[in-house]
Amino acid sequence: MPPQAERPGLLSRVRTLAEQGPPQAATSAVHDERVVARVGRWLGIAFAVCFATGVLSHLHQNPVAWLPLGPTPSWGYRLTQGLHVATGLACVPLLLAKLYAAYPRLFAWPPVTGLVNGLERGSIGVLVGSALFQVSTGVMNILQWYPWGFGFTGVHWAVAWVTIGALVVHIAVHLPAIRRGLGTALDAPAAVEPPTFPAVPGHAPPDPEDDATAGRTRRGFLVGTGLAVAAITVTTVGQTAQPLSRLAVLAPRRPDLGPQGLPVNRTAAQAGVERSAVDPAWVLRLLGPAGEQGLDLQALQGLDQHEAELTITCVEGWSASALWSGVPVAQLVSRAGGGRGSSVRVTSLEPRGAYRVTTLPASYAFHPDTLLALRLEGQDLDLDHGYPARIIAPNRPGVLQTKWVTSLEVLDA
């Protein structure tokens, strides 16, 4: 009986794969710079829009004097944060498609051919790592799932800059290939020869597809990528685009679902205000140049009321409109002795949290629709929506629409 051939060990098979290239199927026409460049263009646009809208959200929450963002247009934050999450989610199939189209390069042997090549591969490592980090942690954040042991907001902001920087470096390094890829038709002969792999002894190399067939393969992949992006968009965007809410099976919110027909981000239980918010002795402390005043709920209800249709918009991408009524903040500022240039420090009953104290800039405080809201859809505020009183203003991030307000302090201009 002839001796049985020894099966190659795992290390030996990995080395053979690296030296001889990926299997036959990986030399598909999809793994071509034309496909990589086209998917890369969509991915680059998605990342750019996601980054820009993220910067806008950061500026809303951390205002700078040289770029004041105010209450108009009232739909502005809703649009930008809807786009932020929609483009972030679109990056899931786009990233998978780009990595799939480009993956044979991972098997290049040797992995590094010199210092410049090493830096280039290192920059791709930074881009891949940071892009996957941003997209995966962003998705988990909108689902309120935090398994990682670091604060999300600050890290997301920092890594966003690293990702966009790595993307720009990637474009700089590969600009000639990008231009070539975008400028060559999908079914034209390749502008450069695709990488060839050494022949495997005993195996015939695969017959290359003709240009027309290869073009159809590439086009089919791009169509498939577009369809995957459409699928993830349709199954999620309904959390902000109400007509699509019934299709949004993967969205973390439905805009009409929650107490009084409105979603809740942070409940009274989570905020630790279940007892303090319903205390019959609750009084709003109003502080300003005219001194300190206390206004209980009955007194607030006795002031001139104003009604407005306003939107709650969360940076997690969901938004919902409702009819709010309450006392215009401008009226309270005037009562406290403030003027048109006065901003307002708003303090919540929450014992802790990054947003328990916020500042309402003057542009918001004097907008006629900025309210200390007491009622929602004609009913007293639900406890989870901020009973007994909350701030609601147009074009303002949801985390700054302070709930369970305990004091308003008018600050001099």
Add this chain to the structure above:
Amino acid sequence: MPDRLLRGALLGLGVLGMAVGVSIGVREVPVRQWWPVARWLVGGIVVHDLVLAPAAVVLAFLVLRRAPAGWRSPLRAALLTVGALGLVAAAVLVASTMRQNASVLPAGAPVVLGGVALAVLLVTLVAAVAERPRRRGRAPR
């Protein structure tokens, strides 16, 4: 703008962007959180090199190579949609077991999985239809 100048400018901007990010991280992220952040950043590269890329090779070898040529594009579309929607659906289902708020993640598992299955089916059908007119136009051998 000459190409070298453009590429140099982009390179400089990109490096600056990354430096801004690192600076923000060093200033705003507490030191005790740096290791979890690094773990997750490196984890992305590990997932790509040891999970995503090998999975692509295996799927191509086991599924696409065996499929009739005319079905490869719809199959790739289906696999990509399964991958993308599947990952998000898995996260939705895991997160829904930990929700502290009834208005978060309102769709149950049957709705989520049914919706994903329907989306994959629709994508496959549309991709197959998109493939057909060009196959009809192919010159006879």
